[in-house]
Amino acid sequence: MxxxxxxxxxxxxxxxxxxxxxxxxxxxxxxxxEAGQVTALLGExxxxxxxxxxxxxxxxxxxxxxLLFDGQDVSELDGVWLRQSLSLLSHEPRCYADLSARxxxxxFAKLYGVGSDExxxxxxxxxxxxQVGLQSAADRPSRTFSRGMVQRLALARALVHRPGLxxxxxxxxxxxxxxxxLLSSLIADERARGAIVVVISHDFEPLAPLxxxxxxxxxxxxEKTQRYSSGECSREQLLKLYSRAAERPLARIA
Numbered sequence: 001m002x003x004x005x006x007x008x009x010x011x012x013x014x015x016x017x018x019x020x021x022x023x024x025x026x027x028x029x030x031x032x033x034e035a036g037q038v039t040a041l042l043g044e045x046x047x048x049x050x051x052x053x054x055x056x057x058x059x060x061x062x063x064x065x066x067l068l069f070d071g072q073d074v075s076e077l078d079g080v081w082l083r084q085s086l087s088l089l090s091h092e093p094r095c096y097a098d099l100s101a102r103x104x105x106x107x108f109a110k111l112y113g114v115g116s117d118e119x120x121x122x123x124x125x126x127x128x129x130x131q132v133g134l135q136s137a138a139d140r141p142s143r144t145f146s147r148g149m150v151q152r153l154a155l156a157r158a159l160v161h162r163p164g165l166x167x168x169x170x171x172x173x174x175x176x177x178x179x180x181x182l183l184s185s186l187i188a189d190e191r192a193r194g195a196i197v198v199v200i201s202h203d204f205e206p207l208a209p210l211x212x213x214x215x216x217x218x219x220x221x222x223e224k225t226q227r228y229s230s231g232e233c234s235r236e237q238l239l240k241l242y243s244r245a246a247e248r249p250l251a252r253i254a
Contacts, residue, residue: 008164016065112161
């Protein structure tokens with residue numbers, strides 16, 4: 001019987017390394033992600049952010065180290081449960097161009113085992129279409145959508161099964177100001193729901209007030225982590241954190 005995804009209370013990266021031949025993409029990354037928190041991965045291009053997000057999404061297997069969901073190694077967990085418990089919004093929308101927004105979401109709802117029947121899935125899809133502002137375009141083929149509309153649909157697709165771990169890679173890209181505000185509101189809702197949210201973004205202005213943790217990577221290493229009280233982080237604080245970490249010599253990393 002289809003089931004909703006189970007909440008994930010904690011995800012732990014422990015001593016994660018990732019090598020591509022002689023190139024080391026990640027070096028000894030240890031980080032704990034908690035339910036109801038938003039964590040930003042910051043760093044220059046090539047710092048290892050996307051590789052780390054790929055490890056969390058189970059798309060990249062570490063060379064060494066452990067990834068734990070609620071204290072259990074992912075290798076010991078059921079693959080179906082893992083897929084239902086996480087979601088990745090990447091640069092690719094992963095939606096079908098010839099299907100309507102509604103058809104896309106119904107397809108993914110069924111794929112992820114949302115609801116007990118078609119009626120339950122239809123209700124969840126209608127709820128999401130309203131949340132992302134696509135009700136009036138719900139039955140149009142998504143190939144007719146603007147870039148911003150496609151991004152909204154991709155966001156709805158990522159949220160359809162209420163994942164316990166939500167991974168967002170540059171989610172603000174392509175959104176107008178209304179879309180930016182909508183996305184920030186949805187991220188806040190996911191945090192309030194108890195999801196673990198991890199974001200890669202260069203758009204510090206909308207992201208900063210949402211953050212609980214900022215983790216700065218440099219050349220594959222975790223250079224600095226900083227915790228914030230809810231709503232207290234600002235764009236200027238993130239810029240300062242990012243700049244200081246980027247300037248620190250690697251030899252000084254503990």
